[in-house]
Amino acid sequence: MPFGWNSIILKFSGSVEGISIGNFSISGVGNDEPIEISGITRGSSQNDLVVIFNRQINPGNRAILKYIPENKEICIGYLPGDVNGDGVRSPNDMLAFIDALNGQKEFPIYSTDIDRSGIFTSADNLAFIDIGNGIYGDWNGKSLPPCKCTDDLQCSSGYVCNEGTCTELSGSPIFIDGEGLLVNLIRILKVI
């Protein structure tokens, strides 16, 4: 059964040993309650860090994870059947999925492993068809909200759009001194 991500693996330039949960913040875009970070842990290599959320991102919503020391934002979202990852569920995703099945195009595992078995097989075709038939809600023609907000209405309840970022109305901003951190965030390895 398809579901949204509840963790993300980040690749850094060096050991992630000195990175703490306080080095991250998270906000949401969409109508859902934003997800929270519940923990971080080292990944399979010393340069990989797994950020674990308190729950799965609900379909049709986004989360913006910020690595505070570098002011880097990672925008993730989950839209059922959005195989090509453009944030829109359209007939192009069917073409992309067929290309993937035929081995003509490669997509990240999280785009094509639709039944979440951990591998991409022909069984994912059934899950893809189920999504197209509306078994998990009608997502055809739907889009994810933009990564950068332009209006308060795009942010979750209790959040306002502040310079493109959905910011919590109350509570002081978190400031973490990033000095001394020797590692840089390079790229997202995988969303799980």
Ligand SMILES: [Ca+2]
């Ligand atoms: Ca798409």
